Amino acid sequence: MTTMTSVLNSGDIDKALAECAGSPFHFKTFFATSGLSKKSDVELAKVFNILDQDQSGFIEEDELKLFLQNFHGKARELNAAETTAFMDAGDSDHDGKIGVEEFKTMVKA
Numbered sequence: 001m002t003t004m005t006s007v008l009n010s011g012d013i014d015k016a017l018a019e020c021a022g023s024p025f026h027f028k029t030f031f032a033t034s035g036l037s038k039k040s041d042v043e044l045a046k047v048f049n050i051l052d053q054d055q056s057g058f059i060e061e062d063e064l065k066l067f068l069q070n071f072h073g074k075a076r077e078l079n080a081a082e083t084t085a086f087m088d089a090g091d092s093d094h095d096g097k098i099g100v101e102e103f104k105t106m107v108k109a
């Protein structure tokens with residue numbers, strides 16, 4: 001089973017989580033600090049599969065809300081505004097969910 005720490009450095013994950021723990025979540029900042037933005041397509045596909053908790057092939061809004069908890073079980077949930085902004089940034093075909101190609105494009109943007 002793939003884990004986040006098999007793809008990302010755990011110190012970088014901790015730093016990225018600390019940045020948004022008590023302050024607003026900015027997905028671009030999180031992608032940069034966690035190291036996600038520098039990962040290969042293969043590695044990003046592995047991360048996508050973790051985020052797609054029900055293995056539907058898409059990250060839906062309820063999964064996106066719990067995004068941070070994939071990096072640490074006790075991380076906070078995203079609030080409604082953060083979740084909406086995150087979804088809008090990733091959902092380029094406007095079907096209300098994020099597919100793997102959309103995810104890779106968003107992370108590397």
Ligand SMILES: [Ca+2]
Nearest residue numbers: 052056058060
């Ligand atoms: Ca899903």
